[in-house]
Amino acid sequence: MPTPLGRQCETMKVIIRNPRRQELEVHGRRRVADLLRELGLNPESHVVIRGDDLLTSDEWLQETDTVEVVSAISGGQG
Amino acid sequence: MKCQKCGQKASVDLRRHNTAFCAVHYLEFFERQVQRTIERWRMFTPQDRILVAVSGGKDSLTLWEVLLRLGYRPTGLHIHLGIGAYSDLSQAKTEAFARSRGLSLLVVNLEEAYGLGVPQLAKALRRVPCSGCGLSKRYITNRVALENGFTVVATGHNLDDEAATLLGNLLHWQTDALARQSPVLEADHPRLVKRVKPLFLMTEKETVSYALLRRIDYIPDECPYAQGARSLLYKDALNQIELHSPGSKQQLVAGFLERLRPLLAQADRQTVGECQRCGQPTTGVVCAFCRMWDQALKRIPVTVRPSDTLSPQAVGPSQAL
Ligand code: SF4
Ligand SMILES: [Zn+2]
Ligand SMILES: [Zn+2]
Numbered sequence: 001m002p003t004p005l006g007r008q009c010e011t012m013k014v015i016i017r018n019p020r021r022q023e024l025e026v027h028g029r030r031r032v033a034d035l036l037r038e039l040g041l042n043p044e045s046h047v048v049i050r051g052d053d054l055l056t057s058d059e060w061l062q063e064t065d066t067v068e069v070v071s072a073i074s075g076g077q078g
Numbered sequence: 079m080k081c082q083k084c085g086q087k088a089s090v091d092l093r094r095h096n097t098a099f100c101a102v103h104y105l106e107f108f109e110r111q112v113q114r115t116i117e118r119w120r121m122f123t124p125q126d127r128i129l130v131a132v133s134g135g136k137d138s139l140t141l142w143e144v145l146l147r148l149g150y151r152p153t154g155l156h157i158h159l160g161i162g163a164y165s166d167l168s169q170a171k172t173e174a175f176a177r178s179r180g181l182s183l184l185v186v187n188l189e190e191a192y193g194l195g196v197p198q199l200a201k202a203l204r205r206v207p208c209s210g211c212g213l214s215k216r217y218i219t220n221r222v223a224l225e226n227g228f229t230v231v232a233t234g235h236n237l238d239d240e241a242a243t244l245l246g247n248l249l250h251w252q253t254d255a256l257a258r259q260s261p262v263l264e265a266d267h268p269r270l271v272k273r274v275k276p277l278f279l280m281t282e283k284e285t286v287s288y289a290l291l292r293r294i295d296y297i298p299d300e301c302p303y304a305q306g307a308r309s310l311l312y313k314d315a316l317n318q319i320e321l322h323s324p325g326s327k328q329q330l331v332a333g334f335l336e337r338l339r340p341l342l343a344q345a346d347r348q349t350v351g352e353c354q355r356c357g358q359p360t361t362g363v364v365c366a367f368c369r370m371w372d373q374a375l376k377r378i379p380v381t382v383r384p385s386d387t388l389s390p391q392a393v394g395p396s397q398a399l
């Protein structure tokens with residue numbers, strides 16, 4: 001949908017593997033740490049990936065980005 | 079954030095160490111940490127014949143990769159647990175990893191060797207799948223190691239696993255389990271092979287970061303029985319604490335090993351004999367593994383009888399040592 005400025009409205013695509021795959025879209029740029037907080041995910045147990053890069057918590061994510069959030073935790077009794 | 083070593087943009091931040099690294103220096107850091115753990119805890123030397131228990135998950139494949147890069151020559155052992163598509167994919171991932179690196183891998187199929195896979199075993203025992211599964215994995219890794227001349231078994235347990243197990247054992251005051259919880263279990267019987275956990279000081283997030291950066295193709299799915307496992311609850315609680323107080327998990331585990339475990343281990347000295355049935359070490363007359371199968375096979379009779387020796391199937395080059 002065109003915005004009032006006539007620009008395509010971009011949304012950031014977030015793929016969550018927790019480990020079940022889930023996809024959602026978010027508006028607005030934000031830092032990795034903020035994204036995780038909004039999703040209710042603990043940064044101690046999740047890794048955020050963009051393309052081939054792992055991202056630190058202070059990294060800025062843009063509206064044009066596609067990012068993947070991978071849960072690090074597995075259960076069971078080894 | 080910048081890499082502490084080269085000043086380039088960092089990929090991994092390690093709050094508990096108050097530092098951050100780029101991809102290249104993170105991989106280097108991780109491998110060095112594991113090497114230090116192996117040496118400090120006298121786990122093994124390059125002369126040892128190492129059997130790595132590999133499930134196809136991120137921890138065990140990471141361990142295999144790191145050991146190779148550190149110059150060790152470990153052989154893999156995969157146990158097919160008979161948990162439907164999950165087990166098939168786990169074995170496929172493990173074999174693909176071994177093939178891509180030209181590694182030798184041994185495979186034991188629980189159902190073929192003993193007559194029941196983990197789901198049927200759980201049903202027969204009327205217990206949660208993890209209990210029969212965990213016991214079977216420990217027993218089979220030890221036997222395969224013993225019967226094939228390995229001097230040490232390495233497993234991929236990480237800091238989160240160790241902290242969660244410790245918390246569980248503390249909450250239930252499982253003093254015998256506490257006495258035995260250690261990153262190094264020496265072979266205190268001729269039929270026991272030493273067991274070590276070289277990743278026990280690396281967090282689960284650090285391990286997954288390593289696996290992703292090295293592009294290790296691990297099985298992303300969880301075992302269907304892991305859902306709702308207590309260990310997940312404990313890990314979650316511990317990571318909440320870690321978030322507010324970085325370093326807590328390591329403090330918990332290291333403190334336990336330093337201060338409490340020596341006392342418990344002293345009190346727990348039990349005489350280890352041999353199982354009347356299979357000859358494996360036990361503190362009883364018949365070992366827990368044989369007792370478990372007796373119980374299971376009473377309810378679900380099968381034609382396979384546990385053999386005197388396990389003959390794992392070899393995949394890839396066999397190790398000449
Ligand atoms: S979650 Fe339980 S049943 Fe599944 S592999 Fe782990 S120990 Fe076995
Ligand atoms: Zn660097
Ligand atoms: Zn026995």
